[in-house]
Amino acid sequence: MKKPVIAIDGYSSTGKSSISKIIAEKIGLIHLDTGALYRGVTWFALQNCINENGSINLEELFSSFDQIELEFKNDNGELVLFLNHIDISKEIRTNEVSENVSFVAKQKEVRDFLLQSQRSLAEKGGIIMDGRDIGTVVLPNADYKFFLTASIEERTKRRYKELLSLGIEANEEQVKENLIIRDKIDSEREIAPLRKADDAIVIDNTQLSKEETIDNILSYIKKF
Numbered sequence: 377m378k379k380p381v382i383a384i385d386g387y388s389s390t391g392k393s394s395i396s397k398i399i400a401e402k403i404g405l406i407h408l409d410t411g412a413l414y415r416g417v418t419w420f421a422l423q424n425c426i427n428e429n430g431s432i433n434l435e436e437l438f439s440s441f442d443q444i445e446l447e448f449k450n451d452n453g454e455l456v457l458f459l460n461h462i463d464i465s466k467e468i469r470t471n472e473v474s475e476n477v478s479f480v481a482k483q484k485e486v487r488d489f490l491l492q493s494q495r496s497l498a499e500k501g502g503i504i505m506d507g508r509d510i511g512t513v514v515l516p517n518a519d520y521k522f523f524l525t526a527s528i529e530e531r532t533k534r535r536y537k538e539l540l541s542l543g544i545e546a547n548e549e550q551v552k553e554n555l556i557i558r559d560k561i562d563s564e565r566e567i568a569p570l571r572k573a574d575d576a577i578v579i580d581n582t583q584l585s586k587e588e589t590i591d592n593i594l595s596y597i598k599k600f
C-alpha cells in the first residue's frame with residue numbers, strides 16, 4: 377500500500393512542526409516544515425534586499441529569486457533546508473525573521489516561487505507537511521488533513537519556552553504580540569490564507585500534551 381500524504385495546518389505555535397516530526401519518525405514518513413521555507417526567504421531578504429530605511433525591498437527580492445538555491449537534506453526523515461548550501465536552521469528562528477516573515481509570505485511572487493518545490497516533494501507520497509495552506513492549496517488531495525488550534529495564552533507559553541531553549545532572548549508580551557499579528561496577517565491575506573480545509577479534522581490542543589495530540593492524530597491514520 378502507498379504511504380500516505382498528511383497535511384497539518386494551523387495557527388502559530390500549536391506544535392505543528394514538532395508533532396509532525398515525531399509522527400514522521402513513528403510511522404516512517406518524511407517531514408517538511410514549510411514555515412522554514414518562508415523563513416528562509418525572509419532571512420535572505422533581510423541579508424540582501426534592504427531599503428535605506430531598513431524595510432525589505434520586495435522588488436529587489438523578487439528579482440533575486442534566481443540567486444536562491446533551496447536544497448533539502450534528509451536527516452533521518454527530517455528534511456532540513458539549506459539555502460545556497462548553508463544550513464540556516466538556527467538563523468531562521470530569530471525574532472527579526474519572525475517579525476518579518478508574514479509580510480514576506482503574503483506576497484504572491486514568494487508563494488509562487490515556493491509552491492512547486494513543496495508539491496514535488498510530495499509526489500511519491502510518504503510525507504507529512506506542516507504549514508498554513510497545505511490542505512487547502514499545496515496538497516488539496518492529501519490523504520489526511522488536520523487543523524491545529526490552541527488558546528493564545530498556551531501558544532505564547534510554548535513559543536516563549538522554545539525561544540529560550542534555542543538560546544534566543546525573548547519577552548513574553550512581545551512573543552504574544554508577534555503570534556497575534558502573524559495569525560492576523562496569515563488569515564487575512566489574499567493568496568492562500570490560513571484557513572481550515574473543509575475536509576480537515578480540527579484538533580484544539582490547549583489542554584492536550586504533545587503525546588496526546590500525536591495519539592489523537594495517529595488514531596485516524598490507517599495502517600499502510
Ligand code: C5P
Pocket residue numbers: 388389410411412414415477478479481482506507508509510558559562
Ligand atoms: O510555521 P512557522 O510559524 O515557522 O511559519 C512562519 C510563517 O511562515 C507563518 O507565520 C506564515 O506567515 C508563513 N507560512 C505560510 N505558509 C505556510 C507556512 C508558513 O504563509 N505553509
